[in-house]
Amino acid sequence: MAAPAATAAPAPELERFQESAPLSLGVELELQLVNTHDYDLAPYSAEMLRLIGKMSLPGAVVPEMTSSMIEFSTGVCHSTSEVLGELTTLRDALVRCADKLNIACVGGGTHPFQQWHEQRIYDRPRFRQLSELYGYLSKQFTIFGQHVHVGCPDADSALLMLHRMSRYIPHFIALSASSPFVQGQDTQFDSARLNSVFAFPMSGRAPYTLHWEEFAKFFAKTTRTGVVKSMKDFYWDIRPKPEYGTIEIRVFDTPLTIERAAALAGFVQSLGSWFLQEQPFVPEEDDYMVYTYNRFQACRFGLDAVYVDPPTGEHLPLREHILHTLRQVAPHARALGAGAAIEMLAESAEDGLNDARWLRETHARERLLAEMVRQAADCFRGRPGSLV
Numbered sequence: 001m002a003a004p005a006a007t008a009a010p011a012p013e014l015e016r017f018q019e020s021a022p023l024s025l026g027v028e029l030e031l032q033l034v035n036t037h038d039y040d041l042a043p044y045s046a047e048m049l050r051l052i053g054k055m056s057l058p059g060a061v062v063p064e065m066t067s068s069m070i071e072f073s074t075g076v077c078h079s080t081s082e083v084l085g086e087l088t089t090l091r092d093a094l095v096r097c098a099d100k101l102n103i104a105c106v107g108g109g110t111h112p113f114q115q116w117h118e119q120r121i122y123d124r125p126r127f128r129q130l131s132e133l134y135g136y137l138s139k140q141f142t143i144f145g146q147h148v149h150v151g152c153p154d155a156d157s158a159l160l161m162l163h164r165m166s167r168y169i170p171h172f173i174a175l176s177a178s179s180p181f182v183q184g185q186d187t188q189f190d191s192a193r194l195n196s197v198f199a200f201p202m203s204g205r206a207p208y209t210l211h212w213e214e215f216a217k218f219f220a221k222t223t224r225t226g227v228v229k230s231m232k233d234f235y236w237d238i239r240p241k242p243e244y245g246t247i248e249i250r251v252f253d254t255p256l257t258i259e260r261a262a263a264l265a266g267f268v269q270s271l272g273s274w275f276l277q278e279q280p281f282v283p284e285e286d287d288y289m290v291y292t293y294n295r296f297q298a299c300r301f302g303l304d305a306v307y308v309d310p311p312t313g314e315h316l317p318l319r320e321h322i323l324h325t326l327r328q329v330a331p332h333a334r335a336l337g338a339g340a341a342i343e344m345l346a347e348s349a350e351d352g353l354n355d356a357r358w359l360r361e362t363h364a365r366e367r368l369l370a371e372m373v374r375q376a377a378d379c380f381r382g383r384p385g386s387l388v
Contacts, residue, residue: 012223012229012230013220014215014216014219014220014231015231015242015243016242017154017155017158017240017245018242018243018244018245019245020076020152020244020245020246021076021078021151022151022152022153022157022276023078023150023151023269023272023276023336024076024077024078024150024151024246025074025076025079025080025082025083025148025150025151025265025268025269026073026074026075026076026077026148026149026244026246027073027074027077027083027087027146027147027148027149027261027262027265028071028072028073028074028146028148028149029071029073029087029107029146029254029258029261030064030069030070030071030143030144030145030146030254031069031070031071031072031106031107031144031254031380032069032106032107032111032144033068033069033070033098033103033104033105033106034068034104034106034111034377035102035103035104036102036104036374039104039369039370039371039373039374039377040111040113040114040370041068041111041114041118041119041142042068042103043066043067043068043119043120044067044068044098044101044103045063045064045067045068045069045122046063046122047101048070048094048097048098049061049063049070051097051100051101052093055093057089057090057093058074058075058086058089058090059073059074059075059086059090060072061073061090061094063122063124063127064122065121065122065127065130065141065142066119066120066122066141066142067120067121067122068111068114068119068120068142069122069142069144070094070105072087072090072091072094074086074087079336079337079338080262080263080265080266080269080336080337080338080340080341081337083261083262083265083266084258084262087258087261087262088258091105091258091380091381091382095380095381104374104380105377105380105381106256106373106376106377106380107144107254107255107256107257107261107355107376107379107380108144108178108179108253108254108256108355108376109143109176109177109178109191109192109193109253109254110143110179110182110192110193111144111373112180112181112182112359112363112369112372112373113181113183113184113369113370114142114183115183116142116183119142134200137196137200141196143193143196143197144179144193144253144254145250145251145252145253145254146176146252146253146254146255146261146264147248147249147250147252148248148252148264148265148268149241149244149246149248149249150246150247150268150269150272151244151245151246152245152246152247153276155212155215155240155242156210156211156212157276158212158245158247159209159210159211159240160275160283161247161272161276162206162238162239162240163206163208163210163283163287164271164281164283165238165247165249165268165271165272165275166205166237166283166287166288166291167283167287168271168325169237169238169251169291169294169295169298170294170295170297170305170307171267171298171318171321171322171325172249172252172264172267172268173190173191173194173251173252173253173298173299173302174190174298174301174303174305174322174349174354175264175267175303175348175349175354176191176251176252176254176255176260176264176354176355177191177253177298177299177354177355177356178254178255178354178356178359179191179192179193179253179356180192180356180360181359181363181369184369186360186363188300189299190298190299190300190302190303190354190357191253191298191299191302192299193253194251194295194299195299197235200235201227202227202228202233202235202236203235203236203237204235204236204237205236205237205238205288205291206234206236206238206239206240208283208285208288210283215240235250236250237249237250237251237295238250238251249268252264253355255355256355256358256359256376256380257380257382258380258382259344259382260344260355263338263341263342263344263345264345265341266333266336266338266341267326267329267333267338267341267342267345269333269336269338270329270330270332270333270336270338270342271325271329273329273335273336274328274329274332277332280328284310284311286310287310287311289310290308290310290313291310293308294318297318298318301318302354302356302357303318303319303349303352303353303354303357304317304318304319304352305317305318305319306318307320307321309321319349319352322345322349323346323349323350326342326345326346326349327346329342330342359372362375362376
């Protein structure tokens with residue numbers, strides 16, 4: 001007698017979009033763990049988690065793909081000052097734990113001279129599964145980013161916010177870029193980190209739709225193929241997070257300081273307020289005709305990139321468009337308590353300064369990548385005289 005045919009497992013359903021406070025914030029930062037001998041990456045995330053687990057802290061501290069990485073995140077915040085307060089508490093705790101282990105925590109989107117083949121996959125089922133699926137790409141994913149969640153009133157508003165934010169992906173990349181060096185070489189990119197993200201098959205941008213019902217149909221089609229099992233499998237530049245009621249912006253390199261990380265979150269929140277209160281434009285699918293070009297320009301040239309304005313096709317300096325945008329959102333930033341954050345970003349954009357430039361200038365002065373990393377570790381600690 002023939003065995004009964006196997007029944008295919010039902011495809012997972014898209015989670016219901018949860019309620020969240022509009023413009024609430026959550027910030028995640030992935031950090032490098034380095035030894036204090038030669039400032040190469042050090043596989044100490046398990047030890048760090050053991051020590052940090054004994055403390056009462058806001059937010060969360062969790063492992064990442066490889067064991068020389070660690071991620072810390074705020075809880076739900078409502079202002080830039082609240083974000084900075086929680087990041088400061090978490091940063092200080094991580095630094096104390098690192099000191100006990102004779103290692104250091106460092107920002108930056110890439111470690112400048114680590115060798116990917118020496119990295120160890122953190123022992124967690126999802127990471128092991130990803131390693132089996134993606135092979136060497138998993139170890140090359142030893143890169144470090146900042147993710148910013150912003151609360152949206154409802155599911156359709158989240159998609160509208162996502163596609164509006166997509167016009168400003170180059171701005172986010174250029175302002176946060178901190179990954180010019182890879183495996184001992186200056187890549188000539190301000191953000192080389194994103195080149196590793198683009199290697200993954202489900203990276204890039206979300207499909208264009210402004211209605212959650214249509215997005216749910218897309219999700220159902222992709223899950224039926226078995227390629228995708230949950231929203232975590234999409235490595236998009238911005239993705240909806242229905243379980244939190246947010247959209248998550250994922251293109252930022254981890255800054256060298258928590259002050260810059262909080263300022264970038266304030267920029268996102270201020271843009272979101274401008275979108276919600278003034279409805280300045282309706283995003284169109286044609287916006288994405290220049291999306292990849294603009295993203296490449298920002299990764300390659302940072303604040304010196306060229307920006308193609310999606311609705312007009314006009315070519316102009318990205319720095320000029322960043323400054324114009326910061327002026328547009330400044331009233332919203334002041335109302336949200338993010339005025340100082342916007343001023344800080346405007347000042348650095350005006351001067352052409354981002355973390356990638358600081359790293360290059362430090363290396364040019366010191367002529368030693370390890371010394372550059374040591375000074376970057378001082379930046380993260382917030383020591384006087386270091387970068388802010």
